[in-house]
Amino acid sequence: GQSLEQPSEVTAVEGAIVQINCTYQTSGFYGLSWYQQHDGGAPTFLSYNGLDGLEETGRFSSFLSRSDSYGYLLLQELQMKDSASYFCAVRDTGGFKTIFGAGTRLFVKA
Amino acid sequence: DTAVSQTPKYLVTQMGNDKSIKCEQNLGHDTMYWYKQDSKKFLKIMFSYNNKELIINETVPNRFSPKSPDKAHLNLHINSLELGDSAVYFCASSHKGGGNTGELFFGEGSRLTVL
Numbered sequence: 001g002q003s004l005e006q007p008s009e010v011t012a013v014e015g016a017i018v019q020i021n022c023t024y025q026t027s028g029f030y031g032l033s034w035y036q037q038h039d040g041g042a043p044t045f046l047s048y049n050g051l052d053g054l055e056e057t058g059r060f061s062s063f064l065s066r067s068d069s070y071g072y073l074l075l076q077e078l079q080m081k082d083s084a085s086y087f088c089a090v091r092d093t094g095g096f097k098t099i100f101g102a103g104t105r106l107f108v109k110a
Numbered sequence: 111d112t113a114v115s116q117t118p119k120y121l122v123t124q125m126g127n128d129k130s131i132k133c134e135q136n137l138g139h140d141t142m143y144w145y146k147q148d149s150k151k152f153l154k155i156m157f158s159y160n161n162k163e164l165i166i167n168e169t170v171p172n173r174f175s176p177k178s179p180d181k182a183h184l185n186l187h188i189n190s191l192e193l194g195d196s197a198v199y200f201c202a203s204s205h206k207g208g209g210n211t212g213e214l215f216f217g218e219g220s221r222l223t224v225l
Binding site: 102 | 143145152155158168200207219
């Protein structure tokens with residue numbers, strides 16, 4: 001089976017940096033993704049790590065360590081609009097099943 | 111142009127009724143999915159289809175019957191609705207098996223409320 005663990009809530013102030021961790025247990029693994037979901041909206045893809053290391057996309061970076069079954073999403077220069085839920089997700093080796101973590105609710109304060 | 115569109119956006123119905131949700135994608139993707147998001151925001155895969163063929167059925171009750179008339183459409187029919195079916199249902203699509211990055215493109219969701 002597959003399971004992912006991430007914190008349920010994180011609070012940070014505008015302009016700060018926040019890291020959302022994700023640990024996973026999977027029977028097969030084909031990469032770790034991150035999605036953002038605003039209240040009432042659809043999940044939207046942020047990043048993907050297929051190999052170990054850091055991927056950077058603007059203010060967002062994502063990291064993966066396959067040996068530790070661990071990854072994180074780093075959000076820099078936080079803005080109020082970053083207040084949302086963030087989900088880590090793993091794709092199984094077949095590719096047709098993506099499992100999501102329970103989500104981390106990020107609150108950005110002024 | 112909406113990439114993944116699903117209708118209706120809202121459904122309110124009584125227990126025991128039958129309802130359908132339609133989904134269409136204009137991205138040219140081969141793979142489509144249905145996900146259920148409950149009130150705690152847990153996003154759970156229900157089905158995945160590739161080129162009209164069922165690939166994944168994640169132990170969903172057989173009251174739920176997906177149908178893919180072509181690779182751009184994946185509809186979901188639910189029979190004998192129960193209170194526990196109340197949730198937001200998201201349709202998604204991707205390149206075959208998620209492509210290189212596994213990116214899923216989600217529709218805006220259909221909020222189902224069963225009374």
